[in-house]
Structure formats: structure tokens, C-alpha cells
Amino acid sequence: MLDLRLTHLALLAEIVSTGSLSEAAQHLGLTVASASRMLKKMQEDFDDPLFIRVWRGLTPTDTTKRMMPVVRELLERMEELEYQKHFSPEKLKGTITIGAADNALVSLLPPVIRAVRDKAPGLSFRLLPLDGRQFQRLAEGGLDFLLYPTLNLPELPAHFFGINLFRVSRSLLVDRNHPLAARYAAGEALTIEAIRMYPRILIKLQDSSRGPVFDISLPELRSSQTFIELPYFLGAPYFLEGTEYTLLLPTRTARFFARQIPRLIAIPYEGEYAENFTRLIWHERSDKSIPMQWLRSMFAMHAGENDAEQPPDQQEKGAS
Known part of the structure; x- marks a missing residue:
């Protein structure tokens, strides 16, 4: 059984990224001697040199290349667990940018923003109109979320995710x-x-x-x-x-x-x-982000709250 720590895996990933043992050690706050000992241990454990020295630095061997998807996933999962342990909405800061039609201001967003404000007062919101480039903006980071009806886009493009918030009549x-x-x-x-x-x-x-x-x-x-x-x-x-x-x-x-x-x-x-839903959409770049997951849960819980879909008052029906 392998006897490796996360620091070993982080060092492996850093050397792949930088092509340099000394740079990788510096990024991780290690001495070069310590990083060298860790690399030697991994070479012995995997019975492979892991890296070959070339003119531009260290290049990964085939063994290292095959391992890297698993190594990166393990590092990401541990980072998520660490973030989850210390995640606190009260500490969040920044601006959340949402692409939506203007009626979202009266039909959907107020209860969401109130709920987020109560738990994460350091966050602010920016609303941008739909303009035909919203998916490009979402992919490039110009938008964090998009509110868009399923009727106008039944199937999402690749690399995008969504949840239905409520039915639209x-x-x-x-x-x-x-x-x-x-x-x-x-x-x-x-x-x-x-x-x-x-x-x-x-x-x-x-x-x-x-x-x-x-x-x-x-x-x-x-x-x-x-x-x-x-x-x-x-x-x-x-x-x-x-x-x-x-x-x-x-x-x-x-x-x-x-x-x-x-x-x-x-x-x-x-x-x-055709059945239609208001859908919250995001790009895969933020899919695993703990703060974004929390924000999506706030949309799911609070979007369209209050009496917006309750039947009209019976007296209203007969009014002239």
C-alpha cells in the first residue's frame, strides 16, 4: 500500500505545472532538499523516475501522465472538504452577476437577494439584460448565473448546468x-x-x-x-x-x-x-465551487417566494 501524504501529490502536480523542482518547492513553502526527498520517495513507491530532465526542465513520464487525472481529482476533493469545513457565508465578499429579463426584479429575485443578504452581507448583486451573448458571458466569467426559460432553450449547450426553479404559467x-x-x-x-x-x-x-x-x-x-x-x-x-x-x-x-x-x-x-420553467443556469467552471453551490441552494429555496403564484382574490374576479 502506498504511504503518501497530500503534500506528495501536491508536489507532483506542481512539478508537472512548473517543470521545475525548485519552483514547485517554493510554491508549496518547502525547501528544495525536502521536496527532493519527497520526490525520491514517490519514485521508489511507484518504481518510476516520474520525471525526465530535458532542455526546458522536468517533463513527466508516461506513468506520471496516467496518474495526474486521479491526483488532480484527489487534490480537488480535499480542497473542497477543507473549504467545506471552514465555509461561512458571512465571510463571502464580492459581486454576483446575473443575466436575466427585467421582470426577474419583481417575480423572482427579491426574496433570493433578501435571504442572501441576511446570511452573506458582504455580497452584492449586479443584474445584466439578456442580449444573445449570455452563454458566452457565462463561459467567460462575465456572468455568474443566467435566468432563462426552458421553453426558449429546452436543451442546454455542452458545459452548462441548470436547475428548474418553478413552473411558468x-x-x-x-x-x-x-x-x-x-x-x-x-x-x-x-x-x-x-x-x-x-x-x-x-x-x-x-x-x-x-x-x-x-x-x-x-x-x-x-x-x-x-x-x-x-x-x-x-x-x-x-x-x-x-x-x-x-x-x-x-x-x-x-x-x-x-x-x-x-x-x-x-x-x-x-x-x-408547452410546459415551461424558470431555470437557473451556470457554467461548469463554477459547478464545484462551494460558495456557488451555496448560492444555487439559496435560489432553489427562495426564488419566487411570497404570494406571486397564489390565485387572485375572488373579489378581484368579479370587479368591473
């Missing part, structure tokens, strides 16, 4: 005096044919080279007359008051505005459409 936001509001108050279900009768406000995040980045609309409504197309959720409802325009929104967002703007009402749309 749709509701129609209209003026309380809208004919569809009266039909809903009378007990009628909302149909595509009924919605098509009225001009719509369309929310679409557009990238000229790739088409829509985010489109909340239904395919069946694309033949409807569009009064105005906007790239933002948060400004669109203010065009509805006193009109017969319609605005299809995620239910959480629609109900938020129905509470904020008394003259508007959110009508559930229960028609047939």
Missing part, C-alpha cells in the same frame, strides 16, 4: 373594463380566438443576428395585430389603461402589476402550450 393583463375582463367575470375561459380579436402589446428581446432571445408570446397569437413591441416587461403594462390592448405575461409578473396598478386585471390563460 401565463396570464393576460388587460384593463378592468376590457371586454375579456367582463367575459372572465362571467365565468368564461380565455381562448386563443377571443384574444386574437384585440390588438396586443408584444414583449420580445430581439437579437438581429439570431432572432428572438426571449419571446413570451404563443405561436397561435403571432397573426394577431401588434400595437407595440417592447424589449422590456416592466414598462409594457402602462400602455394598457383605458384601452382594449392585451398583454400576455408570465403569471407572476401579471399578478404583480395587477396589484400595483388597480385598473388592471390578470386573467389566467389555461390553454394548451
Whole structure:
């Protein structure tokens, strides 16, 4: 049985990285003599020179090359265990950058940010809009997380991971005096044919080279007359008051505005459409990071909390 310590494995990895015994020793805080003794022990244990001296330094033998994936994994696992032992959210500092549509500000993020703030007051947040380059930004480190609906991207690209946070249903936001509001108050279900009768406000995040980045609309409504197309959720409802325009929104967002703007009402749309979830996405570069794992757990526990998906007040349904 091998009698090696983690320092032996760390030295092996450092020599592979630097090609120099003296540099490896310096990085690990060892004397060259001590590092030399450790290397000699590993050479005896593995019955292999482990490194060959060439003009540019030390190059690993085939035996060392075969061992390195296992060595690196062991070192990573021990680092994770050490971090886990000492991990404390209170000590975290930095800025977490999230790519998301603007309605995340009202439908998802507030309870998450409050919960994180209570446990990790040293963290701050930055929200960036979706622009068609969000996966590139995520891979390069310009984003830490991405909030994106599964309907727009059912399968994630290679090297990306995700968790579904909650199901996304749709509701129609209209003026309380809208004919569809009266039909809903009378007990009628909302149909595509009924919605098509009225001009719509369309929310679409557009990238000229790739088409829509985010489109909340239904395919069946694309033949409807569009009064105005906007790239933002948060400004669109203010065009509805006193009109017969319609605005299809995620239910959480629609109900938020129905509470904020008394003259508007959110009508559930229960028609047939593909199942959709809000998904939290991250790149493999941060998959094993303990702080990022903790942050993902905070999203899973708190995203969309409060009463955002509770049914509307029964009195609201009958209001005129």
C-alpha cells in the first residue's frame, strides 16, 4: 500500500505545472532538499523516475501522465472538504452577476437577494439584460448565473448546468373594463380566438443576428395585430389603461402589476402550450465551487417566494 501524504501529490502536480523542482518547492513553502526527498520517495513507491530532465526542465513520464487525472481529482476533493469545513457565508465578499429579463426584479429575485443578504452581507448583486451573448458571458466569467426559460432553450449547450426553479404559467393583463375582463367575470375561459380579436402589446428581446432571445408570446397569437413591441416587461403594462390592448405575461409578473396598478386585471390563460420553467443556469467552471453551490441552494429555496403564484382574490374576479 502506498504511504503518501497530500503534500506528495501536491508536489507532483506542481512539478508537472512548473517543470521545475525548485519552483514547485517554493510554491508549496518547502525547501528544495525536502521536496527532493519527497520526490525520491514517490519514485521508489511507484518504481518510476516520474520525471525526465530535458532542455526546458522536468517533463513527466508516461506513468506520471496516467496518474495526474486521479491526483488532480484527489487534490480537488480535499480542497473542497477543507473549504467545506471552514465555509461561512458571512465571510463571502464580492459581486454576483446575473443575466436575466427585467421582470426577474419583481417575480423572482427579491426574496433570493433578501435571504442572501441576511446570511452573506458582504455580497452584492449586479443584474445584466439578456442580449444573445449570455452563454458566452457565462463561459467567460462575465456572468455568474443566467435566468432563462426552458421553453426558449429546452436543451442546454455542452458545459452548462441548470436547475428548474418553478413552473411558468401565463396570464393576460388587460384593463378592468376590457371586454375579456367582463367575459372572465362571467365565468368564461380565455381562448386563443377571443384574444386574437384585440390588438396586443408584444414583449420580445430581439437579437438581429439570431432572432428572438426571449419571446413570451404563443405561436397561435403571432397573426394577431401588434400595437407595440417592447424589449422590456416592466414598462409594457402602462400602455394598457383605458384601452382594449392585451398583454400576455408570465403569471407572476401579471399578478404583480395587477396589484400595483388597480385598473388592471390578470386573467389566467389555461390553454394548451408547452410546459415551461424558470431555470437557473451556470457554467461548469463554477459547478464545484462551494460558495456557488451555496448560492444555487439559496435560489432553489427562495426564488419566487411570497404570494406571486397564489390565485387572485375572488373579489378581484368579479370587479368591473
